[in-house]
Amino acid sequence: MATELDYYAVLGVSREATEAELKRAFRKLAQQWHPDVNKDAAAHERFKEINEAYQVLSDPQRRQAYDLFGRAGVAGAGEGFGAGFEGGFGGFGDIFDAFFGGGTGTARRGRPAPGADLRYDLRITFEEAILGVEKEIEFPVLERCPTCSGSGAKPGTSPTTCPQCNGRGEVRTVRQTMLGQMVNVSACPRCRGEGRIVEQPCETCRGDGRFEKRKKLRVTIPAGIDEGHQIRLSNEGEVGPRGGAAGSLYVAVHVAPHKRLSREGTELFYELGVSIAQAALGTTIKVPTIEGDEEVEIKPGTQPGTEVRLRGRGVPHLRRSGMRGDLHVLINVAIPTKLNKRQRELLETYAAESGEQVGSNPGRIFERVRDALG
Numbered sequence: 001m002a003t004e005l006d007y008y009a010v011l012g013v014s015r016e017a018t019e020a021e022l023k024r025a026f027r028k029l030a031q032q033w034h035p036d037v038n039k040d041a042a043a044h045e046r047f048k049e050i051n052e053a054y055q056v057l058s059d060p061q062r063r064q065a066y067d068l069f070g071r072a073g074v075a076g077a078g079e080g081f082g083a084g085f086e087g088g089f090g091g092f093g094d095i096f097d098a099f100f101g102g103g104t105g106t107a108r109r110g111r112p113a114p115g116a117d118l119r120y121d122l123r124i125t126f127e128e129a130i131l132g133v134e135k136e137i138e139f140p141v142l143e144r145c146p147t148c149s150g151s152g153a154k155p156g157t158s159p160t161t162c163p164q165c166n167g168r169g170e171v172r173t174v175r176q177t178m179l180g181q182m183v184n185v186s187a188c189p190r191c192r193g194e195g196r197i198v199e200q201p202c203e204t205c206r207g208d209g210r211f212e213k214r215k216k217l218r219v220t221i222p223a224g225i226d227e228g229h230q231i232r233l234s235n236e237g238e239v240g241p242r243g244g245a246a247g248s249l250y251v252a253v254h255v256a257p258h259k260r261l262s263r264e265g266t267e268l269f270y271e272l273g274v275s276i277a278q279a280a281l282g283t284t285i286k287v288p289t290i291e292g293d294e295e296v297e298i299k300p301g302t303q304p305g306t307e308v309r310l311r312g313r314g315v316p317h318l319r320r321s322g323m324r325g326d327l328h329v330l331i332n333v334a335i336p337t338k339l340n341k342r343q344r345e346l347l348e349t350y351a352a353e354s355g356e357q358v359g360s361n362p363g364r365i366f367e368r369v370r371d372a373l374g
Contacts, residue, residue: 005049005052005053005071007052007053007056007057007066008053008057010049010050010052010053011025011026011029011050011053011054011057012025012029013025015067017057019058022054022057022058023054023058023228026050026053026054026058026228027227027228029050030047030050030051030227030228031257033046033047033050034047034254034256034257035047036123036256036257037257051228051252054228055228055230055252056074058228062074111169111193111194111195111244112194112209112240112241112242112243112244112245113192113193113194113240113241113244114240114244114245114246114247115142115237115238115239115240115241115244115245115246115247116237116238116247117237117238117247117248117249117250118139118141118236118237118238118247118248118249118250119249119250119251119252120137120139120249120250120251120252121252121254122135122137122219122221122251122252122253122254123254123255123256124221124253124254124255124256125255125256126255126256126257126258126261126263127258127290128221129221129224129225129226129227129253129255130223130224130290130315130316131223131290132220132221132222132223132224132225132316133221134218134219134220134221135218135219135221136216136217136218136219137216137217137218137219137251138214138215138216138217139214139215139249140212140213140214140215141212141213141214141215141236141237141238142210142211142212142238142239143210143211143212143213143215143239144209144210144239144243145202145204145205145208145209145210145211146204146211147202147203147204147205148202148204148205148209150209150210150239150242150243151198151202151209151242151243152198152201152202152205152207152208152209152241152242152243153198153199153200153201153202153207154200154201154202154203155202157199157200159196159197159198159199159242160196160197160199161195161196161197162188162190162191162194162195162196162197163190164188164189164190164191165188165190165191165195167195167196168188168195169187169188169191169193169194169195170185170186170187170188170193171185171186171187171188171189172184172185173186194242196242198242207242208241208242209239209241209242209243209244210238210239210241215236217233217236217249219231219233219251221253222318223316223318224266224315224316224317224318225253225255225318226253226255226263226265227253227254227255228252228253228254229252229253230250230251230252230253231250231251231253232248232249232250232251233248233249233250233251234248235247235248236248236249237249260288261288261290261327263315265315265325266314266315266316266317266324266325267314267315267325267326267327267328268289268290268313268314268315268325268326268327268328269327269328269330270287270288270327270328270329270330271330271332272285272287272296272308272329272330272331272332273332273333273334274298274302274331274332274333274334275333275334275336276333276334276335276336278298279298279301279302279303279304279331279333280300280301281300282297282298282299282300282301282302283298284296284297284298285298287310287327287329289310289313289327290313291313294310294313296308296310296329298331302331302333303331303333304331304332304333305330305331305332306330306331307328307329307330307331308328308329308331309326309327309328309329310326310327310328310329311326312324312326313326313327314326314327
């Protein structure tokens with residue numbers, strides 16, 4: 001018997017993990033297992049599991065359903081996460097109905113079922129995530145049938161009232177128990193809770209009221225969006241059967257990592273390697289930014305670990321217009337591993353002038369210095 005995937009174990013967090021802890025764990029794992037970075041054969045499946053776990057646990061309602069019922073509580077979440085396009089987000093109301101026999105049936109009496117929410121996974125570059133971009137996406141979707149206008153009935157005819165439930169969309173059964181009469185309400189099996197039936201179905205859609213087509217949309221990706229964020233487009237999902245309302249389209253954004261820059265929230269980081277001479281004497285070096293290379297002054301006597309901050313060169317705030325983070329340039333003084341004869345002599349001369357003891361034979365160093373000075 002297969003073991004059910006534990007979303008908390010996938011992210012490596014406890015069941016009491018906070019929203020910040022979930023996000024931190026997801027970012028770390030996503031950077032490690034993203035298929036654009038990790039070329040391991042198992043990376044794609046591993047990334048799908050990580051993404052699936054985060055999408056469920058980061059949503060309070062879906063997390064509650066998962067905690068109560070496991071993966072059955074988020075039906076549809078385990079199929080297709082991380083793929084190019086998938087549909088079928090499960091809802092808590094559906095799980096409630098499945099466990100408690102139509103407890104919410106009266107709320108949707110005689111109404112066509114709504115269409116499914118859809119998900120589209122969109123990959124963008126690091127620069128596009130920082131600066132924002134507009135993308136055209138294309139995906140398959142169930143649209144309203146043009147022949148019957150979504151009714152499911154053959155042109156010239158109309159759906160009729162269901163004779164089994166008299167248009168209520170639900171049936172009630174009464175049972176005698178030790179506690180008295182128990183009334184169970186469930187969706188009508190004949191009309192599937194819609195209250196109407198199609199006696200002469202449309203030949204184009206065969207009574208469903210929908211047909212499949214490929215749809216194109218232009219999606220605006222706001223500046224500052226990050227890995228794992230979702231953009232909801234209302235009424236762009238599948239339409240429901242026989243006139244049901246359309247669901248939503250969720251565009252899940254995946255950001256390719258940058259070759260030289262790293263990101264933490266609205267802050268960007270770059271590790272700059274300088275030589276001993278550059279750190280001691282100072283210099284000007286170009287560093288990468290999102291807008292292009294920019295010169296940074298390295299002051300004389302710069303120490304390892306020094307940080308140079310470029311204000312306003314980071315990531316725009318998603319919810320605070322006009323505000324932007326910084327780019328942190330972290331100075332790393334590189335120690336040479338190989339020296340030629342002249343370079344070694346110069347360093348030994350410097351050490352002698354400073355009164356420093358270097359090398360395995362200090363006496364020999366002073367002899368060289370004396371010979372060099374005549």
